[in-house]
Amino acid sequence: MAEHQDHADDHGQSYYVKIWAVLLVLLILSILGPIVAPHIAFGFLEAWMITLMAAFGIALVKAYLVAANFMHLNVEKKYISYLLVAMLMLMLLFFAGTAPDVMEHKGQNWENVAAQAEVERALAADGEAAHGDHGGAHDDPAH
Amino acid sequence: MSTTRPIATTRSATGIPTGKLAVWWVIVSEIVIFGGLLASYVMHRIGHPEWAEYASHTNTWFGGANTFVLLTSSLFAVLAHHAAEHGDGKKAAKWLLGTCAGGLTFLCIKAVEWTGEIQHGYTITANGFWHFYYTAAGLHALHVIAGCIIMLIIARQAWKGEELHRVELIGIYWHFVDIVWIFLFPLLYIAK
Numbered sequence: 394m395a396e397h398q399d400h401a402d403d404h405g406q407s408y409y410v411k412i413w414a415v416l417l418v419l420l421i422l423s424i425l426g427p428i429v430a431p432h433i434a435f436g437f438l439e440a441w442m443i444t445l446m447a448a449f450g451i452a453l454v455k456a457y458l459v460a461a462n463f464m465h466l467n468v469e470k471k472y473i474s475y476l477l478v479a480m481l482m483l484m485l486l487f488f489a490g491t492a493p494d495v496m497e498h499k500g501q502n503w504e505n506v507a508a509q510a511e512v513e514r515a516l517a518a519d520g521e522a523a524h525g526d527h528g529g530a531h532d533d534p535a536h
Numbered sequence: 537m538s539t540t541r542p543i544a545t546t547r548s549a550t551g552i553p554t555g556k557l558a559v560w561w562v563i564v565s566e567i568v569i570f571g572g573l574l575a576s577y578v579m580h581r582i583g584h585p586e587w588a589e590y591a592s593h594t595n596t597w598f599g600g601a602n603t604f605v606l607l608t609s610s611l612f613a614v615l616a617h618h619a620a621e622h623g624d625g626k627k628a629a630k631w632l633l634g635t636c637a638g639g640l641t642f643l644c645i646k647a648v649e650w651t652g653e654i655q656h657g658y659t660i661t662a663n664g665f666w667h668f669y670y671t672a673a674g675l676h677a678l679h680v681i682a683g684c685i686i687m688l689i690i691a692r693q694a695w696k697g698e699e700l701h702r703v704e705l706i707g708i709y710w711h712f713v714d715i716v717w718i719f720l721f722p723l724l725y726i727a728k
Contacts, residue, residue: 405618413611420607424600427726448722455607456715463614464711472550473560480564484571488579495579508583515586515663 412462416455423451559705563712566679570716573675577668577723590665591728593658598649599725602642603717609638610714613707616694620703625694628703632691635710639684646677669724676720679713 426447430440461467466474498505498512548554581587616631650670660670683706690702 406615409611409614409618413607416607417604420600420603423722423726424596427728445727448726452718452722455718459607459610459711459715459718463610463714464708470550470552472552476560476564477567480567480571484567484575487572488575492575492579492582495576496583498583512584512586515584515589519586519589 409462412458416458419451419455419458423447426451553701555701555705556708559708563708566712566716570672570675573668573672574719574723577672580664580668581723581727584664587663587665588728590663591724593653593656594669594725594728595649595652596725598645599721602645603721605638605642605645606714606717609635609642610711612638613710617704617707620694620700623700625697625700628700629691629695632687632694632703632706636684636687636691639680639687642680643677646673672720673724676713676716679716683710683713 427444430443430447434440434443466477493500498509548557550557552560581591612631612634616628616635619625619627619631658666660666687706687710690699690706693699694703
């Protein structure tokens with residue numbers, strides 16, 4: 394009986410270690426994504442798309458693995474999953490409601506002059522820094 | 537020793553122990569806090585193409601090292617839960633201390649990282665990107681500190697064989713803190 398219990402314990406622990414190993418492999422892939430992206434980009438699949446897929450696709454998989462296996466959502470009552478999905482939907486609603494006014498700086502009857510000016514000023518400063526490159530990567534963080 | 541417990545710890549309308557249900561409600565509240573912050577960051581990032589240059593100064597290796605540390609500490613937390621489920625309070629306490637050590641390592645790495653960035657002039661007032669960077673990572677670090685403190689209290693109880701069900705509760709919270717970092721890592725360190 395005790396032997397059976399020990400065996401069950403070992404199996405449980407090794408299962409968690411395997412999940413952890415998978416998470417580490419995914420972490421390595423997410424770091425390698427932006428490095429290899431320019432080399433494997435082809436056709437419509439551009440480097441920035443590969444970087445974003447590597448970054449956020451892998452993050453979603455990692456979060457699922459932790460939630461399902463470490464937080465035991467896979468065996469938890471459905472009530473908890475419904476609660477989590479409801480909150481995530483709320484966040485989506487928040488994003489959909491506010492994002493258009495933040496991501497764009499002008500619309501049909503409005504204009505965010507300050508944001509536009511800041512984007513133009515910062516991009517111009519970047520351009521100047523690139524042309525008059527004096528080797529200072531950390532010259533002026535505000536610009 | 538009294539066997540009477542407060543009604544809140546024994547009743548369960550959902551079939552989920554009240555303590556665990558409370559932790560899940562804390563987590564869904566935290567989703568709104570972190571979700572709101574990260575959603576705001578994403579929409580500003582899209583609206584400000586110049587942030588790509590600012591983001592290029594974050595150090596992916598520090599972020600990656602901290603992700604490794606938190607994932608490992610999450611493994612320790614679930615192993616503590618596993619030990620507690622089998623009634624081994626001392627083993628659970630040891631794993632919790634390991635988890636806590638992971639949290640402290642995370643904070644040390646963050647301190648070194650932030651020191652370098654601040655010395656280079658990337659302070660919280662430098663621009664919008666660094667506002668979000670320090671606010672999001674700082675709020676997350678506060679949760680790491682809170683988790684470590686609670687974990688030490690629960691580890692002490694578990695060592696004495698008391699309230700072993702709490703090991704699972706702090707574990708759920710810790711995994712959530714880990715998941716928040718899983719999303720902060722690509723947002724602040726990878727998407728440049």
